[in-house]
Amino acid sequence: MAVKGSCDLSFAAQTVEAWSRQFDVWSRVCEVVGREQKVASGKLLEQIAQVPVVRSRSTTTLGCYVSRSGTPCCIRLQFDQEPELLVQTLLHEIAHLIDHLVSFPGRSYRGAHRSGWTFWAIALGISPCRTGNSESLAQQHQQRKKLVAVCSGCGELFYRVRRLNRNRTYIHKQCGSPLKPV
Numbered sequence: 001m002a003v004k005g006s007c008d009l010s011f012a013a014q015t016v017e018a019w020s021r022q023f024d025v026w027s028r029v030c031e032v033v034g035r036e037q038k039v040a041s042g043k044l045l046e047q048i049a050q051v052p053v054v055r056s057r058s059t060t061t062l063g064c065y066v067s068r069s070g071t072p073c074c075i076r077l078q079f080d081q082e083p084e085l086l087v088q089t090l091l092h093e094i095a096h097l098i099d100h101l102v103s104f105p106g107r108s109y110r111g112a113h114r115s116g117w118t119f120w121a122i123a124l125g126i127s128p129c130r131t132g133n134s135e136s137l138a139q140q141h142q143q144r145k146k147l148v149a150v151c152s153g154c155g156e157l158f159y160r161v162r163r164l165n166r167n168r169t170y171i172h173k174q175c176g177s178p179l180k181p182v
């Protein structure tokens, strides 16, 4: 359930249920929740099902779970990662969503990657590690980098995805001279 105006759903949003069905893991989510959550598992599943999945363009984050004032807001998912990894990432974020709803009902989520999340990650059949690695995203990140500055002292070139903040002065650590934004 998204709180009105609380997050950006300008990309075509689908739900956790829709994408889990797409990747053939919705029955796994239902089975795990039914088995591990004896009380009100039906209501819990309904809540999980309708959380929007939003397309992310980040080349550094595979996915993330977003909540606002104690309520699930959405799962952001970068769809350009390798297909097997994409399913793992979706389940990783679903584990955060379930952990939030079960361990911190109505309160803000503080459980990232602690025992509650680890429990649901293992139950969902994924390895409980914080991060995944996507070769294709790393490549995309590399390709998006542009020349952003030149060192005014030694002439070294600096490449980044984002431009430098024009209101700040950046110093080249190696030679101590200020960088000139391009």
Ligand SMILES: [Zn+2]
Binding pocket: 092, 096, 112, 113, 130
């Ligand atoms: Zn995580």
Ligand SMILES: [Zn+2]
Binding pocket: 151, 152, 153, 154, 155, 156, 172, 174, 175, 176, 177
């Ligand atoms: Zn320099």
